[in-house]
Amino acid sequence: MVASGQGADVTIIYNVLKAFETYYVAQVTITNHNPTHRIDNWRLKWDWTRQEFIHSIRGAYPTLMEQRGCIFGPQGSFYKDFDFSDVVNCQRTPEIADLPPDLANNPIKGSNPFCCRNGTILPPSIELGLSIAAFQLRVYKMPPDLNRSRIVPPMNWQLNGATYQHYQCGQPVLTEPDTLHESSIGTQMAVVSWTISCWKKRLEGLARRCCLSYSSFSSNMAIPCPTCACGCPSAHVQRCNSSASAVPVPWNALALPFEDRTKLKQSTPCGDNCGVSIHWHICSEYDNGWFGRITIFNWDSADIADWFVTMQMDQAASGIENVYSFNTTFLEGVNNTIFMHGLSGLNYIIGKKNGGKNSHIPGKQQTVIEFSRRRTPGINVLGGDGFPTKVTFNGEECSLPQTLPRFDDHGRIEGLLIALCCLFLVIVTGIISVRVLT
Structure with missing residues (x-):
């Protein structure tokens, strides 16, 4: 004992x-x-x-x-x-x-x-x-x-x-x-x-090592991590403004290395420089609930074993219903926090690999999360309640975006396609659906 x-x-x-x-x-x-x-x-x-x-x-x-x-x-x-x-x-x-x-x-x-x-x-x-x-x-x-x-x-x-x-x-x-x-x-x-x-000990002044980005079905643009969220390389410090707001990018650009995003001419000169990035996307919303998707990217070359993520959602956490690819627990009494980690045999995220043509492919894991409105009546999902207010990766707090995705009509078409992708993931991974433990 x-x-x-x-x-x-x-x-x-x-x-x-x-x-x-x-x-x-x-x-x-x-x-x-x-x-x-x-x-x-x-x-x-x-x-x-x-x-x-x-x-x-x-x-x-x-x-x-x-x-x-x-x-x-x-x-x-x-x-x-x-x-x-x-x-x-x-x-x-x-x-x-x-x-x-x-x-x-x-x-x-x-x-x-x-x-x-x-x-x-x-x-x-x-x-x-x-x-x-x-x-x-x-x-x-x-x-x-x-x-x-x-x-x-x-x-x-x-x-x-x-x-x-x-x-x-x-x-x-x-x-x-x-x-x-x-x-x-x-x-x-x-x-x-x-x-x-x-x-x-709560150590002050340490650089972040992970960051979070936002997107939703209501917009075709994602809000990436803040500029220099995990520090700026000394060689770039002269042209990097760490207080500059991150420029929104197409949601599918988040899987690209930062140097490839700059070719889209919709990015700041400096990236977040984080070894791990996490993307939170609101897939769809309906009368009785809504779906979100979390994707974890490993931009370092080393594999990450025994990983875990915590996500604090002040208004939405108690409504979590199903998670389709991760082990998940709602932590009672820990600031409306959802705890997620890999299933047996999948508790690692592979490192960054060479994708050819001078590009790289990050290691990745993702899952779709289903929320019910039964325990969260009146929740404003797209207005902010559906986005995390604090995220940690392996116990380290991640940097959060400074704004939320904006609603736009053009984005709804692409948003519907993303929603269909979320639904496809639910169907494909339904055989390993994980009921949330509380």
Whole structure:
């Protein structure tokens, strides 16, 4: 059992499994409680305050294998006949990282539940088991703590992930012994347990990495992402105005690389420069409901695994009825937010490929979403209620368009064609229609 710490984004449980006079065995469990955030390439640090050292570790590894601190320190003087060549780390502040998947079944380094995912901890909205990481370590103690019952947890915990994922952690709090294993013959409890609560830092000034565009059946023009939404290349900064409004483009131009859109002479000199772009299109509207379509483009060369999207729709989210190609959940109590991720076997978006003739084709996934008016009477779909007010991709907030698509008569003809495309997608993918979970 892993306890949640006062609404923390992440909790770390330090469980002592076995206790001896000179050493103990502990399990460290990291649990992500935030339904819309993930951690990539996690790194965990702490301070030993009693001259302890890590003899061995399973399910993770120290980023520095270091014995000198013990050999030339007080540990070497006390443990005179000890073979320190097998000790994995003697630093006062070790840094621990996850193992790769190919070591998951290694009997010495792996074979620990919730390990070996290259440092990826997904939100519980996808799967509870994937929102947990764990490893075990054998810790040797020093005088005057040579007593089975004398155990002091590490202090000053630090949890970080990718460049934009940093957490502020509190000090360990002694809690009731954690439940380690339950079976028909009884329950195994930890010797002693501490909980460390961590909250994600809100970092200001970071460039966006994804952006959103809008279109609807009432217009033949789409509103793209803002200019330089994810930054401007230094070589273009002189001719790029990051505050300039994005110029509407034909809806089908959004699948083109930006340099090809400029040939249409309906684009600004500078693009959004985002690795991921998401397009939201309102396909059609009728008396009892309406259809929308979300398309995700991956403009980077690397594939994106275990992706997820959250979409906040202040007036429309509670009306979601069916999603035809993604796993989808309406997150109760999370600001009218819809959570979407790939179906089994489709939980990745391939990278950008060479399309020939000096052009590129982005990786893409899309689905049609059906909304009902039963729970959202009076909704003004085209007037703004049918467009997201906040979107995140893999936990990162995307830049939103500055205006909505305008109604125009010419656009309604093309809009009807797009609506037919949406209907075709519904028919084709109906066999894998996903009822929304609430």
